Amino acid sequence: MKNASNVFLIKFAVVIVVAFFIVTLGPVNDRVIVPFTAQLSSVSGQVLRLLGQNVTVSGTTIFSSGFSVDVRNGCNGVEAILILVAAMVAYPASLQARLLGILLGSVALEILNVIRIVSLYLLGFYNRELFDLFHSAVWQVLIILASVGIFVVWTIRFARRPVRDAHS
Amino acid sequence: MRILRGVIGFALGLGLWVALTPGYNGLLSRAAQTTVRMFESPDITSLRLKGREVLVYARDAGPRANRPGIPLYDLTFNVVLLTTLFATNRRWFETRNVVGFILSLLLLMSSHLFALIAYVEDVYGSGLAGPRQVSAAARSFWSNAVYFYRLVGQFAIPLILWWGVTPLADRPIPSRTRS
Numbered sequence: 001m002k003n004a005s006n007v008f009l010i011k012f013a014v015v016i017v018v019a020f021f022i023v024t025l026g027p028v029n030d031r032v033i034v035p036f037t038a039q040l041s042s043v044s045g046q047v048l049r050l051l052g053q054n055v056t057v058s059g060t061t062i063f064s065s066g067f068s069v070d071v072r073n074g075c076n077g078v079e080a081i082l083i084l085v086a087a088m089v090a091y092p093a094s095l096q097a098r099l100l101g102i103l104l105g106s107v108a109l110e111i112l113n114v115i116r117i118v119s120l121y122l123l124g125f126y127n128r129e130l131f132d133l134f135h136s137a138v139w140q141v142l143i144i145l146a147s148v149g150i151f152v153v154w155t156i157r158f159a160r161r162p163v164r165d166a167h168s
Numbered sequence: 169m170r171i172l173r174g175v176i177g178f179a180l181g182l183g184l185w186v187a188l189t190p191g192y193n194g195l196l197s198r199a200a201q202t203t204v205r206m207f208e209s210p211d212i213t214s215l216r217l218k219g220r221e222v223l224v225y226a227r228d229a230g231p232r233a234n235r236p237g238i239p240l241y242d243l244t245f246n247v248v249l250l251t252t253l254f255a256t257n258r259r260w261f262e263t264r265n266v267v268g269f270i271l272s273l274l275l276l277m278s279s280h281l282f283a284l285i286a287y288v289e290d291v292y293g294s295g296l297a298g299p300r301q302v303s304a305a306a307r308s309f310w311s312n313a314v315y316f317y318r319l320v321g322q323f324a325i326p327l328i329l330w331w332g333v334t335p336l337a338d339r340p341i342p343s344r345t346r347s
Contacts, residue, residue: 009331016324020316074318082320083327091341132220137182137245144249144323145174155341 004092011090019082023073034060037076040110044071044117051118053125062117067125069117074140077113080147081106087151097158105150112146170256170340177255181248193240196277197222200284213288224288226297236296238287243322244280247273250326257338268333272326279317279325286313 022028037060045057055062061070073079084105088098116139124131197215200222205211214225221237254260254269292300293307331339 005331005336009328012331013324013328016320017316020320023319024312024315079319079323083323086324132241133186136239136241137185137248140245140323141178141182141249141252144327145178145252148253148327152340 008090012086015086015089016082019086023078023082033073033076033078036078037071037073040076040113040117041071044114044121047114047118048121051122053121055121062121064125067121069121069124071117075113075117077110077116077143080109080113080143083144084109084147084151087147088154091151091155093158097154101150101154101158105147105154108150109143109147112143116143170258173260174252174256177260178248178252180255181251184251185245185248189241189244192244193217193222196240196244196280196284199281200288203281203285204288215288222284224291224297226292226300229297234296236291238284238291240284242318243283243287246322246326247276249323250276250330253326253330254334256340257334259338264335265338272329272333275329276326279321283314283317283322286310286317290314 023033041060041062042057045055045062048055048062053064055064057063060072061068063069081102085102088101088105093101120131120135120139123134194217197217201213201215204213204215212227212229214227215222216225217223217240218237220239220241222240223235223237225235226233250269250272254265254272257265259265289302289306289310290313291297293302293310
């Protein structure tokens, strides 16, 4: 059991490093990450307008006369998705279970991330000190804990089957 | 119960981080300055705290040179993540868990030191703190190290430490080999 645990840990670390290098490739960053982040900013801007905020979105920046936020890597939820992907790839499960877990988990994380961006904008607009605390620590930890939580729920769901069924 | 313990661990970790960070940042910047200087001749790097940042002063850069700031708070908040993860363990106040937490904390602090050194070298590599001879390979290494730490390293390190130290029976994740 200890050996299986170490294998998971090594696989997790390797996948994290590989995923990092894929994400940082110029074409991937320019054609996937940046447009995705702009879409995320656009959705967050729409939610803020629904909440009565007079904001404009330009690329990855959400701004108004009172405050602006630029959504970058580290704030777009990609880091939490990479953690989730690495954990699900490293954990023994069927390909179908992995794909389903990654897809649903990523959607859930990005929904949470929109809540993060909206709440950070509102905090920055109304209380700059709280913004710093929530931006630096609270939300970054919560989003990773959400990623871990999704992984735990996923393992409980898929670990019920015997190991021989899991490897496919 | 795990969730409740996690919430308590998160609150405790956040409170301790907020209270201890100013002092810890001072220690961290002094340790990073000492380490960076060990590889310099002559000693030119000086790291000075200013608010939430540490400023990089290169003595050979002249009085009007840029003093790039490194956001220290963004570097160390993963202590809260580590505290929360260890708090979710079943026997969270047992000696084994507490010792594991302290060991992991020490390793995490070492990663903070390495991350700050990487930031300083990256500042030099990008020419922000004045002219300095940095090879393309070194520039690329430090730049990637900083980006890796910021994007995934700062989260993956506490997770790996927690997973590596916590006994199998105390983890929330079932072992596939059990069945």
